[in-house]
Amino acid sequence: MAILVTGGAGYIGSHTCVELLNDGYQVIVVDDFSNSNPESLKRVEQITGKQLKTYPIDLLNQIDLEKVFKENKIEAVIHFAGLKSVGESVAVPLKYYRNNVISTLILCEVMRKHRVKNLVFSSSATVYGATDKMPVSEDAFLKPVNPYGRTKHLIEELLRDLYQSDKEWSITLLRYFNPIGAHESGNIGEDPNGIPNNLLPYISQVAVGKLQRLNIFGDDYPTKDGTGIRDYIHVVDLAKGHLKALEKITSITGVETYNLGTGRGYSVLEMIDAFENASGKKIPYTVVDRREGDSAICYANPNKAREHLKWQASRDIHLMSKDAWRWQQKNPKGYQEIVDPRQTGVY
Numbered sequence: 057m058a059i060l061v062t063g064g065a066g067y068i069g070s071h072t073c074v075e076l077l078n079d080g081y082q083v084i085v086v087d088d089f090s091n092s093n094p095e096s097l098k099r100v101e102q103i104t105g106k107q108l109k110t111y112p113i114d115l116l117n118q119i120d121l122e123k124v125f126k127e128n129k130i131e132a133v134i135h136f137a138g139l140k141s142v143g144e145s146v147a148v149p150l151k152y153y154r155n156n157v158i159s160t161l162i163l164c165e166v167m168r169k170h171r172v173k174n175l176v177f178s179s180s181a182t183v184y185g186a187t188d189k190m191p192v193s194e195d196a197f198l199k200p201v202n203p204y205g206r207t208k209h210l211i212e213e214l215l216r217d218l219y220q221s222d223k224e225w226s227i228t229l230l231r232y233f234n235p236i237g238a239h240e241s242g243n244i245g246e247d248p249n250g251i252p253n254n255l256l257p258y259i260s261q262v263a264v265g266k267l268q269r270l271n272i273f274g275d276d277y278p279t280k281d282g283t284g285i286r287d288y289i290h291v292v293d294l295a296k297g298h299l300k301a302l303e304k305i306t307s308i309t310g311v312e313t314y315n316l317g318t319g320r321g322y323s324v325l326e327m328i329d330a331f332e333n334a335s336g337k338k339i340p341y342t343v344v345d346r347r348e349g350d351s352a353i354c355y356a357n358p359n360k361a362r363e364h365l366k367w368q369a370s371r372d373i374h375l376m377s378k379d380a381w382r383w384q385q386k387n388p389k390g391y392q393e394i395v396d397p398r399q400t401g402v403y
């Protein structure tokens with residue numbers, strides 16, 4: 057069965073490609089490498105010993121996308137491609153609406169034309185916005201607080217409308233909580249551009265000596281130690297969740313939403329502690345003001361995914377930290393050593 061993976065060279069996409077190939081799927085990747093490096097796909101092939109097919113194209117280019125559907129017999133699409141920086145989305149919202157919403161619209165039009173109606177979409181816990189009721193369930197009120205989150209919300213609505221108009225579609229909306237960690241090989245992982253916005257990549261870069269110290273955004277939240285609490289999930293557990301969603305969408309129609317989280321929250325100080333234990337490195341930090349838009353606590357109610365998808369996260373924060381550290385140590389510059397993507401041979 058051939059699966060089209062948009063954004064397959066990215067952080068979560070590359071880990072999902074490994075699981076798909078290991079499970080015997082044929083994998084076709086569409087990625088414009090705007091936030092990734094083709095080296096990740098080469099490493100996916102090394103890890104699995106299997107080949108995937110890559111189209112280095114922008115999803116916004118409908119003519120190029122048509123070609124992918126003409127040349128391959130695609131059964132289902134996992135749609136990761138998108139921009140994901142909250143701060144950047146505030147600065148350049150139109151870029152986010154175009155890249156995330158319009159590209160999904162084009163993808164759905166091309167899918168419909170080629171009668172491919174099975175779709176798994178990467179949504180985010182960010183669609184819940186500043187909700188107080190924890191753990192958060194799928195039926196919680198949605199009020200995203202930034203343009204990035206609103207693109208995810210809009211796409212969810214677009215996909216629901218699409219299903220209402222044509223009941224042959226089978227769509228799964230996966231709302232990820234805080235993906236961290238890396239493949240156990242240490243050969244693929246998260247490779248953020250510039251200074252990381254997210255906690256774990258920042259901590260890793262302090263540990264490896266690229267950054268001097270971590271700023272903790274507030275220690276006066278109403279939590280056990282005053283720092284923010286999040287539901288961190290190992291990227292491999294997350295990747296496996298996509299395979300469970302695929303099994304489901306290829307057998308029934310409908311549109312369903314699932315939280316992919318562990319159901320447990322950890323504070324910033326607990327994450328620092330876990331990473332120090334895993335790496336043997338001290339993480340110096342300074343407490344600074346709260347970051348605008350941050351909530352005190354956010355963690356998932358993952359029961360629906362457990363019951364309907366038979367999926368549950370199994371990797372704890374110690375393994376998440378160990379795997380993140382292995383990736384960071386083996387690749388202190390991420391995939392950066394590869395200067396010219398065309399030399400990697402994945403085209």
Ligand code: NAD
Pocket residue numbers: 062063064065066067068069086087088089090091092093113114115116135136137138139140155159178179180181231232233234235
């Ligand atoms: P990523 O940036 O590593 O991967 C996204 C990939 O999509 C990149 O390889 C990028 O080059 C590609 N891409 C972007 N726009 C494209 C376009 N127009 N055409 C073709 N390719 C394009 O991000 P990730 O962390 O792997 O996230 C994957 C998806 O999951 C995104 O949609 C993101 O919004 C969502 N998500 C991520 C997180 C997280 O914390 N990482 C949490 C919740 C949801």
Ligand code: WQD
Pocket residue numbers: 140142179180181182233234235253254255256258270271272273274283284285286324347350
């Ligand atoms: C985690 C905790 C911070 C950095 C973001 C997006 C969300 C989703 C996942 C895509 C918070 C604290 C962080 C730092 C810190 N992405 N922190 N110092 O904000 O929960 O979610 O990534 O959909 O949309 O908003 O994750 O890793 O940025 O922060 O103290 O340098 O760490 O305040 O409590 P967040 P994060």
